[in-house]
Amino acid sequence: MDRRTELTEKALDHVLSNGLIGLSLRPLAAALGTSDRMLIYHFGSKDELIADVVALVNQRFAASFASMAEAAAPARSVGEFVRHAWRALTGADATGPIRLYLEMCVLALNEPDRWSAALRQIRDPWLGMLRDTVSGFGTPEAQVPVLADLILDTLDGLLLSRLVGTDPARTDAAVDAFADLLG
Amino acid sequence: MDRRTELTEKALDHVLSNGLIGLSLRPLAAALGTSDRMLIYHFGSKDELIADVVALVNQRFAASFASMAEAAAPARSVGEFVRHAWRALTGADATGPIRLYLEMCVLALNEPDRWSAALRQIRDPWLGMLRDTVSGFGTPEAQVPVLADLILDTLDGLLLSRLVGTDPARTDAAVDAFADLLG
DNA sequence: ACCGGAGTGTAGCGACTGCTACAGGTGATG
DNA sequence: CATCACCTGTAGCAGTCGCTACACTCCGGT
Numbered sequence: 001m002d003r004r005t006e007l008t009e010k011a012l013d014h015v016l017s018n019g020l021i022g023l024s025l026r027p028l029a030a031a032l033g034t035s036d037r038m039l040i041y042h043f044g045s046k047d048e049l050i051a052d053v054v055a056l057v058n059q060r061f062a063a064s065f066a067s068m069a070e071a072a073a074p075a076r077s078v079g080e081f082v083r084h085a086w087r088a089l090t091g092a093d094a095t096g097p098i099r100l101y102l103e104m105c106v107l108a109l110n111e112p113d114r115w116s117a118a119l120r121q122i123r124d125p126w127l128g129m130l131r132d133t134v135s136g137f138g139t140p141e142a143q144v145p146v147l148a149d150l151i152l153d154t155l156d157g158l159l160l161s162r163l164v165g166t167d168p169a170r171t172d173a174a175v176d177a178f179a180d181l182l183g
Numbered sequence: 184m185d186r187r188t189e190l191t192e193k194a195l196d197h198v199l200s201n202g203l204i205g206l207s208l209r210p211l212a213a214a215l216g217t218s219d220r221m222l223i224y225h226f227g228s229k230d231e232l233i234a235d236v237v238a239l240v241n242q243r244f245a246a247s248f249a250s251m252a253e254a255a256a257p258a259r260s261v262g263e264f265v266r267h268a269w270r271a272l273t274g275a276d277a278t279g280p281i282r283l284y285l286e287m288c289v290l291a292l293n294e295p296d297r298w299s300a301a302l303r304q305i306r307d308p309w310l311g312m313l314r315d316t317v318s319g320f321g322t323p324e325a326q327v328p329v330l331a332d333l334i335l336d337t338l339d340g341l342l343l344s345r346l347v348g349t350d351p352a353r354t355d356a357a358v359d360a361f362a363d364l365l366g
Numbered sequence: 367a368c369c370g371g372a373g374t375g376t377a378g379c380g381a382c383t384g385c386t387a388c389a390g391g392t393g394a395t396g
Numbered sequence: 397c398a399t400c401a402c403c404t405g406t407a408g409c410a411g412t413c414g415c416t417a418c419a420c421t422c423c424g425g426t
Contacts, residue, residue: 003403019293021204024383038404040385099292106289108347109282110202116348143360149349150341150357157340158333164291165299166332174333177326181364186373207413221374223415367426374421382413389406396399 004042007032008052011039012060015053016096020103023050051118054104058122061097065089078137079179082151086175089159090168098159126152147182154178187225190215191235194222195243198236199279203286206233234301237287241305244280248272261320262362265334269358272342273351281342288339309335330365337361 010032015023018031025036025046032039043049068088075081088094101122108115130148139147155175162171193215198206201214208219208229215222226232251271258264271277284305291298313331322330338358345354 021289021293025385026383035405036384037386037406041403046384102292103289105343105347106204106286109286110204112348119347146353146356146360149344149353150337150360153340153344153354153357154333154337154361155340156343157336157338160288160339160343161332161336164288164302165295170328170332171336173329174336177329177333178337208415209412218375219414220376220416224373229414369426370424372421372423374419376419377417379416380413383411384409386409387407390404392401392403394399394401396397 004052007034007039007042008049008056011049012053012056016057016100020050020100021107054100054118054122057097057100061094062125064093075133077183078134078139078147078151079182081133081137082155082175082179082182085155086158086172086179089155090162090172095163099163102156102160102163123152151182187235190217190222190225191232191239194232195236195239199240199283203233203283204290237283237301237305240280240283244277245308247276258316260366261317261322261330261334262365264316264320265338265358265362265365268338269341269355269362272338273345273355278346282346285339285343285346306335334365 011028014028014031025039029036029039039049040046043052065088068091069084072084072088075084089098104115104119104122108119127148130151131144134147134151135141135144158171158174158178162168194211197211197214206229208222212219212222222232223229226235248271251274252267255267255271258267272281287298287302287305291302310331313334314327317330317334318324318327341354341357341361345351
């Protein structure tokens with residue numbers, strides 16, 4: 001396999017468990033068994049390395065979520081779909097990607113030019129999938145995009161809350177209440 | 184006025200418009216018309232300075248929100264209350280504090296020991312206020328804390344989405360839909 | 367008038383950042 | 397054997413970071 005691809009995958013592991021915000025080349029390289037020198041050699045710059053990592057996690061996470069959606073029994077209502085999605089999003093291997101996504105959101109607050117493109121690249125597929133799903137349950141046409149926005153952002157808020165230490169049972173209960181409201 | 188307090192207020196302005204994540208003493212001091220040397224002299228350390236700033240913004244923002252709540256016509260339902268809160272939270276002078284809050288959330292993902300205490304200190308008053316409000320509209324006792332959690336986290340998610348560049352009209356519409364669901 | 371403490375400017379420490387120049391080492395190809 | 401592209405280690409650059417040592421001014425109290 002391409003050395004760059006190999007390094008990207010290892011770097012992804014490190015970023016998922018150590019975060020993106022404080023990331024610096026030397027500790028990263030040490031964790032990957034190489035040197036900062038080689039990271040720059042293979043990726044050209046730190047920014048390109050991050051771009052590769054973000055693209056990879058995006059692709060992997062979307063794939064794992066899709067396969068999970070296939071495995072689950074098909075939802076019979078929007079509320080039930082939200083419950084299924086929540087179960088997938090709170091699984092052990094989802095917290096890393098979600099944390100990375102939330103970090104990118106906040107980084108985009110400070111440097112929109114640098115991050116907001118990558119951010120839309122992550123959000124848009126999810127929004128599209130949500131619109132399709134919501135529309136499949138007979139939601140009135142005009143309400144489809146609104147509901148998709150609401151669901152995505154609500155789940156984001158609840159995930160953020162859960163990750164910063166709110167009792168998981170409480171966020172679970174909040175999602176249940178949300179799903180009940182959606183019907 | 185105490186020089187330290189004075190510096191805290193000026194530093195607050197700078198942090199609200201430049202963010203907390205990349206904050207460093209020298210540029211901050213320059214913006215305040217002093218030197219990093221003096222910031223350390225007055226605050227002891229960067230951490231103490233940040234603690235002062237966070238405490239100040241918390242106190243100020245809660246006060247301004249409360250006065251806005253007084254000024255508005257009393258809500259007649261949970262949904263209407265959410266609409267009022269949203270109007271207050273999307274005002275021009277709220278985006279700074281909210282951005283700071285979201286930054287702290289993400290910082291708490293990386294260093295929970297350092298940030299989660301400050302975070303709870305910010306969230307708890309809001310949660311308490313939400314519980315009181317929700318309970319005032321005849322919500323069943325058992326559902327009160329759940330609904331308060333859901334409302335706070337949903338608003339957080341929508342605010343995050345709005346701050347990272349989602350069309351404000353779309354988040355407004357999503358809040359409307361949420362308020363409709365709440366009744 | 368003198369003294370002491372509060373406040374401030376200058377200069378610098380050691381550690382870290384992304385990144386680069388230079389010198390090799392390696393293995394396949396001519 | 398020679399060559400040449402690919403890969404890698406060492407050392408170091410210029411910059412920033414939080415923070416400190418030292419010397420200095422200035423102002424109120426005795």
